[in-house]
Amino acid sequence: xxxxxFRDPAGTVRNGLLHDDHVHxxxxxxxxxxxxxxxxxxxxxxxxxxxxYARHAxxxxxxxxxxxxxxxxxxxxxxxxxSTITLPAGKEQIEHEAELAVVIDEQCKDVDPEDADDVIRxxxxxxxxxxxxxxxxxxxxxxxKAFDNAAPMGPVLAEEIPDDAAVELRVNGExxxxxxxxxxxxxIPELIAEITTYMTLEPGDVIATGTPEGVGPLTDGDHVEIxxxxxxxxxxxxxxxx
Amino acid sequence: xxxxxFRDPAGTVRNGLLHDDHVHxxxxxxxxxxxxxxxxxxxxxxxxxxxxYARHAxxxxxxxxxxxxxxxxxxxxxxxxxSTITLPAGKEQIEHEAELAVVIDEQCKDVDPEDADDVIRxxxxxxxxxxxxxxxxxxxxxxxKAFDNAAPMGPVLAEEIPDDAAVELRVNGExxxxxxxxxxxxxIPELIAEITTYMTLEPGDVIATGTPEGVGPLTDGDHVEIxxxxxxxxxxxxxxxx
Numbered sequence: 260x261x262x263x264x265f266r267d268p269a270g271t272v273r274n275g276l277l278h279d280d281h282v283h284x285x286x287x288x289x290x291x292x293x294x295x296x297x298x299x300x301x302x303x304x305x306x307x308x309x310x311x312y313a314r315h316a317x318x319x320x321x322x323x324x325x326x327x328x329x330x331x332x333x334x335x336x337x338x339x340x341x342s343t344i345t346l347p348a349g350k351e352q353i354e355h356e357a358e359l360a361v362v363i364d365e366q367c368k369d370v371d372p373e374d375a376d377d378v379i380r381x382x383x384x385x386x387x388x389x390x391x392x393x394x395x396x397x398x399x400x401x402x403x404k405a406f407d408n409a410a411p412m413g414p415v416l417a418e419e420i421p422d423d424a425a426v427e428l429r430v431n432g433e434x435x436x437x438x439x440x441x442x443x444x445x446x447i448p449e450l451i452a453e454i455t456t457y458m459t460l461e462p463g464d465v466i467a468t469g470t471p472e473g474v475g476p477l478t479d480g481d482h483v484e485i486x487x488x489x490x491x492x493x494x495x496x497x498x499x500x501x
Numbered sequence: 502x503x504x505x506x507f508r509d510p511a512g513t514v515r516n517g518l519l520h521d522d523h524v525h526x527x528x529x530x531x532x533x534x535x536x537x538x539x540x541x542x543x544x545x546x547x548x549x550x551x552x553x554y555a556r557h558a559x560x561x562x563x564x565x566x567x568x569x570x571x572x573x574x575x576x577x578x579x580x581x582x583x584s585t586i587t588l589p590a591g592k593e594q595i596e597h598e599a600e601l602a603v604v605i606d607e608q609c610k611d612v613d614p615e616d617a618d619d620v621i622r623x624x625x626x627x628x629x630x631x632x633x634x635x636x637x638x639x640x641x642x643x644x645x646k647a648f649d650n651a652a653p654m655g656p657v658l659a660e661e662i663p664d665d666a667a668v669e670l671r672v673n674g675e676x677x678x679x680x681x682x683x684x685x686x687x688x689i690p691e692l693i694a695e696i697t698t699y700m701t702l703e704p705g706d707v708i709a710t711g712t713p714e715g716v717g718p719l720t721d722g723d724h725v726e727i728x729x730x731x732x733x734x735x736x737x738x739x740x741x742x743x
Contacts, residue, residue, distance in 0.1 A: 303545070304575035309640070330641035331573045333546035335701045347699060368649070398551070399572035399641045406699040407610070457589060457648040459577045 261415035261491065262381060266295040277415050296340045299383050299416045300362045300463040305332040306454050307358075307387055307404070311444050311469025318472050327445050327453050330400050332387075332410045332467075340413030343496040344388065346477065347406050352391040353477050353499070356470035357428035357436045357485045359420075360385035360412055361447055363464040370455045375448035378460070381416030384485040384493035385467045386428075388477065411483075411495045412465065420489035426471060429484045438471030503657035503733070504623060508537040519657050538582045541625050541658045542604045542705040547574040548696050549600075549629055549646070553686050553711025560714050569687050569695050572642050574629075574652045574709075580737065582655030586630065588719065588741040589648050594633040595719050595741070598712035599670035599678045599727045601662075602627035602654055603689055605706040612697045617690035620702070623658030626727040626735035627709045628670075630719065653725075653737045654707065662731035668713060671726045680713030 263277040267289060275284035282289045309328035310316040316323050338344045346353050364380035387404070388411070394403025423441035427434060445453070450466055460466075477483070481497040505519040509531060517526035524531045551570035552558040558565050580586045588595050606622035629646070630653070636645025665683035669676060687695070692708055702708075719725070723739040 304577070306643070328640060329643040331575060331643060331647060333573060333575070333700070335546070335703070398570060401548070401571040401573060402699050405573060407701050457644050458575070459649050461577070 261417050262299065263415045264297040264299050266297060268293055272297065296414050298337045298339045298412050299381070299414070300412070300465055302334060302337065302463050302465045303461045304334075305336065305410055305465040305467060307332060307467040308445065308450060308469040312438060312442050312471040313444060314438075314442070314472035315470055315474065318474070323444060327450055329454065330404055332405050335407050336405055336410035338408045338411040338495065340411070340493050340495065342411065343498050344408035344411055346388070346408070346497060346499040347390055348500040350390050350392040350499075354389045354391060354474045355428055355430065355435065355477050355483060356387035356389055356474050357426055358385040358387050358467045358470050359424070359426060359440055359487055361451075361466040361468065362416055363460045363466070364462060366459060366461055368455050368459045370451050372446075372448035372452045375451040378451065379447075380462070381418050382420050382487070382490055383412050383416050384414070384487045384490055385465070386411045386483060386485055386493065386495070387467055387470055389474075410467075411493060413493050415491055417490040420487065424488040427486045428473070429486075430475070430477070430481050435475050436471055436473035438473070440468070442471065443468065503659050504541065505657045506539040506541050508539060510535055514539065538656050540579045540581045540654050541623070541656070542654070542707055544576060544579065544705050544707045545703045546576075547578065547652055547707040547709060549574055549709040550687070550692060550711040554680065554684050554713040555686060556680075556684070556714035557712055557716065560716070565686060569692055571696065572646055574647050577649050578647055578652035580650045580653040582653070582735050582737065584653065585738040585740050586650035586653055588630070588650070588739060589632055590742040592632050592634040592741075596631045596633060596716045597670055597672065597677065597719050597725060598629035598631055598716050599668055600627040600629050600709045600712050601666070601668060601682055601729055603693075603708040603710065604658055605702045605708070606704055608701060608703055610697050610701045612693050614688075614690035614694045617693040620693065621689075622704070623660050624662050624729070624732055625654050625658050626656070626729045626732055627707070628653045628725060628727055628735065628737070629709055629712055631716075652709070653735060655735045656733055659732040662729065666730040669728045670715070671728075672717070672719070672723050677717050678713055678715035680715070682710070684713065685710065
């Protein structure tokens with residue numbers, strides 16, 4: 260049973276529970292198919308981590324960093340489970356990056372690693388959609404990472420996941436990424452401690468923990484699935500105008 | 502007469518008008534000294550522009566870019582007129598950057614340069630506070646630019662400013678930066694068009710248009726004034742723990 264944010268048939272936004280393909284809120288139960296699933300959080304910011312798996316750093320030809328490589332996606336990037344994301348037009352290399360995302364539960368700053376669990380609301384699946392055409396040309400990855408629809412997340416929030424949760428991404432049914440969060444370079448408590456040394460995190464803020472090896476192209480018409488053990492499967496479609 | 506966002510003596514947040522050192526809301530008029538001035542916008546994101554004055558690019562030893570250099574500050578960076586900002590502890594080189602900021606009035610995407618004026622709510626003064634210790638070590642300027650209190654702005658929103666508005670920054674009364682927005686490399690309409698090619702801007706979002714030459718250090722106890730012709734003077738104090 261996981262937390263799910265949805266719009267009910269009357270159009271009202273609710274925070275309910277998903278159980279046996281039914282969405283529960285109060286005494287109401289809806290067929291999962293009858294509701295619009297919304298992103299499981301409304302972040303004021305998404306703090307993303309780059310190169311947090313050694314094999315992904317390797318495939319990008321980059322060194323493993325000595326401290327977390329951080330970048331930002333603003334709220335305009337959020338997209339939900341079941342949506343069709345629109346990619347920037349006319350770009351040649353836009354890629355998927357399957358990631359575990361952490362949703363923050365309370366306003367916090369200067370969090371000690373040993374207290375990090377206390378500020379976590381839950382875990383969800385995340386696609387760090389990346390526009391390499393621009394990313395490779397800019398100091399800060401804004402055109403490359405912060406465009407509209409660049410952060411699909413969902414479908415639910417899980418309160419607990421295994422320490423070695425499997426992460427898999429499929430495009431049109433074909434497996435492209437397959438790894439486990441046990442290969443993190445920096446742990447979630449280390450990431451929360453480092454980020455909150457500099458900035459206050461707010462309830463609903465998201466930390467995207469980096470992608471494993473196997474990133475690859477997305478093109479018009481693709482169907483993406485990101486499955487993380489203990490959470491479920493985020494699915495979205497892709498549209499790109501020429 | 503300019504728009505001013507403030508907390509009235511009863512603690513309520515209001516959008517009023519500043520006139521002759523009095524803040525007006527409905528039939529009430531308060532002494533400016535009797536209210537808390539708040540940041541003139543509540544952005545979902547601040548899109549900042551780097552190297553938008555040739556002489557500042559020069560002083561940093563950088564080339565003038567062929568398209569706007571963009572980076573992001575999240576809402577946690579916002580600080581208000583009259584506040585004391587706290588800088589990250591233990592950093593040796595934190596600097597001021599006086600900038601004109603543009604506040605967006607409506608949700609917009611793919612804005613043509615000739616329509617850019619229609620999406621602007623107003624103009625305010627902005628300090629792009631920059632932590633060079635970390636900025637120089639990271640790909641994306643997150644620790645360097647996105648920390649808490651790194652975006653003081655205010656005191657008011659002006660609807661119109663001259664095309665050659667003077668920008669001046671003083672620290673403890675001494676002038677450090679003195680230029681004019683007539684030296685922009687990329688104009689405000691060009692910036693809005695470029696940014697909204699990639700991302701939707703929301704009401705209250707802020708574009709910080711870059712700093713002229715003369716950036717320099719901030720240290721514990723400093724008093725900063727940023728004056729822009731047609732707007733007024735943003736003032737804030739600085740605290741930094743060792």
